Amino acid sequence: MRELVKIITTVGSSLFTNFVSEQKRMREEYELLKDMLYCSNHCRKYKDEIDGCRNWLREYVKKNKDASAELSSIRKIAAEMLDKQVEVCLLASETMLSWISAEIIKEQLETEGYVVHFEVVSGLQVKDALRFEKEGLVNFIDRVWYFSNGGYNGVLNVTGGYKALIPYATILAQLYQMPMYYLFGDTFSAQESYPLLRFPQAPLAIDWNTFEKYASVIRDLHAGIEDWEEYKRKHNISYDFSACISTTDGKDAFLNAIGEMFYRIYQKFQLVYVLQNGPFSQDEAHRNRQILRQEIGKLISALTNYIKSNGLTKATKEEIVQRMTMPEQTDGKDAGELVHACRPGDEHFIFKAPRSGIEVRLLYSFDYDHIQEKLTKVVIYDFRVGQFNHSSYIKEFRTFYQLTVDEQIC
Structure with missing residues (x-):
C-alpha cells in the first residue's frame, strides 16, 4: 500500500x-x-x-x-x-x-x-x-x-x-x-x-520545558482568559512565552496563531524512552532517525486512537492490553499493526509500519494512567528498517526483550 x-x-x-x-x-x-x-x-x-x-x-x-x-x-x-x-x-x-x-x-x-x-x-x-x-x-x-x-x-x-x-x-x-x-x-x-x-527545513530546537511548566496556563489561554493581569498575578506568570499570547483590549488574553501551533504539538507531546547504550545509540539509528521519528509518532497516534475508539480512556493498562491481544474475547476492535505477531500474555508488542517500500518494525511497551487518561510512558527497545530477515526478526525481538527488560532506559 x-x-x-x-x-x-x-x-x-x-x-x-x-x-x-x-x-x-x-x-x-x-x-x-x-x-x-x-x-x-x-x-x-x-x-x-x-x-x-x-x-x-x-x-x-x-x-x-x-x-x-x-x-x-x-x-x-x-x-x-x-x-x-x-x-x-x-x-x-x-x-x-x-x-x-x-x-x-x-x-x-x-x-x-x-x-x-x-x-x-x-x-x-x-x-x-x-x-x-x-x-x-x-x-x-x-x-x-x-x-x-x-x-x-x-x-x-x-x-x-x-x-x-x-x-x-x-x-x-x-x-x-x-x-x-x-x-x-x-x-x-x-x-x-x-x-x-x-x-527547506531549518534545524529548530523547541524549549518544551516552558510548555511543561505552564501546561495548565496554556490550556486556559487556549480557552480564553477574561482578565489576564489578574490571572498573571494569581498564577505568578513570567514572560517566558509572551510571543504566543495576544489580547483584544489589553485585558483579555488568548493564544495567538503561533501559540496555537505550539499548543497542538504539545498536545501530542509524548516522552519516548529508549535503552541506554542500546540499539538507538548505534549508527543505524542515526542514519534512519527521520524515518524512526515519524514511525514512532505514528505508533503513538495509532495507540492513542485505538484507546479512544474502543472507549478505553478510563481503562487500566491491563484492560487495554487484554483488549488489544484478545479482541475476539473482549468484543474489541482488531489492534492490527499495533500487535503484530503478538501472543496472549505478552508484555511487549511489535508495531508493523509499512512505508511505501520501506518496511519498519518497532519493539515497544507502554504504560497508561486511567486517572489522567493518557499514555505516561512509551519504551522503544529495538527496531528494524528496510531490508531485514522477516522469518527471524520476531524471535530476535522476543529474545532481546527478555534480556533487556530490566535495563536502564533514558
Missing part, C-alpha cells in the same frame, strides 16, 4: 483574475463579488451572478491548463510524488471569489482522478484584522493539522491565497516538519513553466 500524502492548498482568486484578464469577460460579476464575504445570504442573493461565473470558469479550466495558480502548482507537486497516494485538500478563504474558485478547481481535479477535500476557513479574510488573527489563522492552523494528521501525511502548497498567510505557513511547516511548496512566478499568472520552489 502506497503512503498517503495530502497536498493542502490555499485557494485565492487567480482563477478569476486570469479569466478576466485573458478573456475580457465577466468583469462586472468580478467587481461585484471581489470584496464580498462568503455567506449563505450572499449565495442566495447573487445566485444568478454566481451561476454565470461557474459556467464561464468551468469551460475555462477545461481548455486552459494554466487556468489558475492552484491547478498548476498541484499538478507539479503531484508529479513529484508518483510513488505515493496523493489527495488534495483545498482551503478557501471566507470570500465569494475563493469559494467559487475552490469549487471549480475541485470539480476539475476530480475529473483528472484526484480525491479532493474542500473547506472554507472561517475568519480567513482581510477586512477585519483582529478576526483574521483570532479566528482565521487559528482555524487555518487547525485544518492543516487535521488534514495532515499532525504533519505526518501532508505537504503545504501556498501558491494561491493571501500572501499574509505565508509567514505563518512557513513557521507552521517548520514546526510540523512538513514540506512546503510555492510556484514561483507572476502573481496573476500560472504558467507551468514556472519553477516549483520547496522551502
Whole structure:
C-alpha cells in the first residue's frame, strides 16, 4: 500500500483574475463579488451572478491548463510524488471569489482522478484584522493539522491565497516538519513553466520545558482568559512565552496563531524512552532517525486512537492490553499493526509500519494512567528498517526483550 500524502492548498482568486484578464469577460460579476464575504445570504442573493461565473470558469479550466495558480502548482507537486497516494485538500478563504474558485478547481481535479477535500476557513479574510488573527489563522492552523494528521501525511502548497498567510505557513511547516511548496512566478499568472520552489527545513530546537511548566496556563489561554493581569498575578506568570499570547483590549488574553501551533504539538507531546547504550545509540539509528521519528509518532497516534475508539480512556493498562491481544474475547476492535505477531500474555508488542517500500518494525511497551487518561510512558527497545530477515526478526525481538527488560532506559 502506497503512503498517503495530502497536498493542502490555499485557494485565492487567480482563477478569476486570469479569466478576466485573458478573456475580457465577466468583469462586472468580478467587481461585484471581489470584496464580498462568503455567506449563505450572499449565495442566495447573487445566485444568478454566481451561476454565470461557474459556467464561464468551468469551460475555462477545461481548455486552459494554466487556468489558475492552484491547478498548476498541484499538478507539479503531484508529479513529484508518483510513488505515493496523493489527495488534495483545498482551503478557501471566507470570500465569494475563493469559494467559487475552490469549487471549480475541485470539480476539475476530480475529473483528472484526484480525491479532493474542500473547506472554507472561517475568519480567513482581510477586512477585519483582529478576526483574521483570532479566528482565521487559528482555524487555518487547525485544518492543516487535521488534514495532515499532525504533519505526518501532508505537504503545504501556498501558491494561491493571501500572501499574509505565508509567514505563518512557513513557521507552521517548520514546526510540523512538513514540506512546503510555492510556484514561483507572476502573481496573476500560472504558467507551468514556472519553477516549483520547496522551502527547506531549518534545524529548530523547541524549549518544551516552558510548555511543561505552564501546561495548565496554556490550556486556559487556549480557552480564553477574561482578565489576564489578574490571572498573571494569581498564577505568578513570567514572560517566558509572551510571543504566543495576544489580547483584544489589553485585558483579555488568548493564544495567538503561533501559540496555537505550539499548543497542538504539545498536545501530542509524548516522552519516548529508549535503552541506554542500546540499539538507538548505534549508527543505524542515526542514519534512519527521520524515518524512526515519524514511525514512532505514528505508533503513538495509532495507540492513542485505538484507546479512544474502543472507549478505553478510563481503562487500566491491563484492560487495554487484554483488549488489544484478545479482541475476539473482549468484543474489541482488531489492534492490527499495533500487535503484530503478538501472543496472549505478552508484555511487549511489535508495531508493523509499512512505508511505501520501506518496511519498519518497532519493539515497544507502554504504560497508561486511567486517572489522567493518557499514555505516561512509551519504551522503544529495538527496531528494524528496510531490508531485514522477516522469518527471524520476531524471535530476535522476543529474545532481546527478555534480556533487556530490566535495563536502564533514558
